[in-house]
Amino acid sequence: MNRVEPIRSEKKIRDLKNYLLGAGNIRNYALVAFGLNTALRISDILNLTWKDIFDFYEDSFKSHVYIVEKKTGKEKKFLLNNNAKLALKKLKNESKAVLGSDFVFKSREGHNKPITRFMAIKIIKNSCTSVGIKERIGCHSLRKTFGYHSWKKGVPIPILMELFNHSNQSITKLYLGISQDDIDDVYRLVEL
Structure with a gap:
């Protein structure tokens, strides 16, 4: 693999989200926006149902979501930030009657099936190519983007390690995708 x-570019992230909104495919927009704002693996994103993220009794999005990660089997609790909620709200408003058991990112083929990992990769890669993102992109890019921008905003690596459920910091450091430009920025910042 x-x-x-x-x-790495916040402008490219905005371009990507605007492109998806402009294309009129709210499901694809919500998939990318949700992935960028939750740092979940694509397998966990695709397994989400509406009852996982929406409180039908209160008629509102949950503040926190609880899942069991498919890859690790570990429990995870995460906050739905405003951008994630906004994307999900757009998706819910566009969808016809939503049931708690419905998958959030539903395939157009078959009855109540999530989109496939292959389709998610295709959506993400094609959209990124359309807005001129040249990095090697895949589903994990959304998760890594969250980590990279968190780190750039000063979130300590041990916190990111916990957020990603990593067993050691070296894995987290790989996730961050630190580039030579990032290292150069340190030299520009620290002029003694």
Whole structure:
């Protein structure tokens, strides 16, 4: 498996989200926006149902989501930030009657099936190519993008390690996709 990169440019992230909104495919927009804002693996994103993220009794999105990670079997609790909720709200408003058991990112083929990992990769890669993102992109790029921008905003690596459920910091450091430009920025910042 080839290593994929995060999307390092915030402008390119905005371009990507605007492109998907402009294309009128709210499901694809919501998939990318949700992935960028939750740092979940694509397998966990695709397994989400509406009852996982929406409280039908209160008629509102949950503040926190609880899942069991498919890859690790570990429990994970994460906050739905405003951008994730906004994307999900757009998707819910566009969808016809949503049931709790419905998959959030539903395939157009078959009855209540999530899109496949292959389709998710296709959506992400094609959209990134359309807006000129040249890095090696895959589904994990969304997760890595969250980590990269968190790190750039000063979130300590041990916190990111916990967020990603990594067993050691070296894995987390690989995720961050630190480039020579990032290293150069340190030299520009620290002029003694």
